[in-house]
Amino acid sequence: MPKIIDHSAHREELLGKAFVLFADKGYSALSMRQLAQGLGVSTGSLYHYFPSKDAIFEQMVTWLTERDILQATADITPEASPEERLELVFAWVRFNEAYLQKMLLLVFDFQRHRNEPEAHALIAAAASRYRETFCELAGCGNVGWSALLGMLIQGLLEGAENNPEEHLEALGAMAQWSAA
Numbered sequence: 546m547p548k549i550i551d552h553s554a555h556r557e558e559l560l561g562k563a564f565v566l567f568a569d570k571g572y573s574a575l576s577m578r579q580l581a582q583g584l585g586v587s588t589g590s591l592y593h594y595f596p597s598k599d600a601i602f603e604q605m606v607t608w609l610t611e612r613d614i615l616q617a618t619a620d621i622t623p624e625a626s627p628e629e630r631l632e633l634v635f636a637w638v639r640f641n642e643a644y645l646q647k648m649l650l651l652v653f654d655f656q657r658h659r660n661e662p663e664a665h666a667l668i669a670a671a672a673s674r675y676r677e678t679f680c681e682l683a684g685c686g687n688v689g690w691s692a693l694l695g696m697l698i699q700g701l702l703e704g705a706e707n708n709p710e711e712h713l714e715a716l717g718a719m720a721q722w723s724a725a
Contacts, residue, residue: 556594559584560605568647572602573658602655603667609648610671613641614678621682631683638693646701649694 566575566583575583577598581591595601617637621630638645652668676690683689 552594556604557608559586559591559594560601560608563601563605564609564648564651567602567605568651572651572655599659606652606667606671610674614674618678618682627684631685634679634683638697642697642700646697649697650701 562584563580566580570579575598577591578588580598580601581588584591591601595604617634621633625633652671656664656668676687679690679693680686685692
C-alpha cells in the first residue's frame with residue numbers, strides 16, 4: 546500500500562526547517578539544491594512543493610507570520626486587561642527573542658539581495674500584520690511597535706546591556722498615552 550502523505554503538513558514542516566537554513570546561511574547563500582539537501586529531501590521533491598527559492602522564502606515568511614501571531618495571541622483572552630495583554634505579548638516576545646532577532650537579520654539580508662518592489666511588499670505585509678496585532682493587543686500604537694523593534698535590535702547590538710524591564714515599563718507608559 547502506498548504511503549499517504551499529508552501534503553499540507555509536509556509543506557509546513559519544510560517551511561519551518563527552511564527558516565533554520567535561511568537563518569544560518571542567509572538568503573543569498575542558498576540554492577535549491579542546498580535547501581533540498583539541508584531539508585533532507587530530493588531536489589525534485591522540493592520543486593514539487595515550491596517552484597523556486599523565492600517561492601519557499603515568500604511562503605515561509607507568510608506562514609511564520611501567521612504562526613507567530615497565533616502563538617503570541619493564544620493565551621490572551623478578551624477579558625484580559627490592557628496591562629495583562631501587554632505583559633503577555635511582551636512575555637511572548639521575550640521568550641522568542643532569539644528567533645525574532647534571527648528573523649530580523651534574515652529579512653534585512655533578503656531585502657539587501659532582493660531590492661525590488663515585490664520583495665519589499667512581502668516584508669511590508671508581514672511587518673504590518675505583526676504591527677497591527679501587537680498594537681491592537683498591547684494598546685501602545687506605532688510608537689510601541691517601534692520600541693519593541695528597537696528592543697530586539699538593541700539586543701542584537703548590545704546583548705546583555707539590553708534591559709527588557711525598562712522596555713516593558715516604556716511600553717506600558719506608551720499604552721497609557723494612547724488611552725488618554
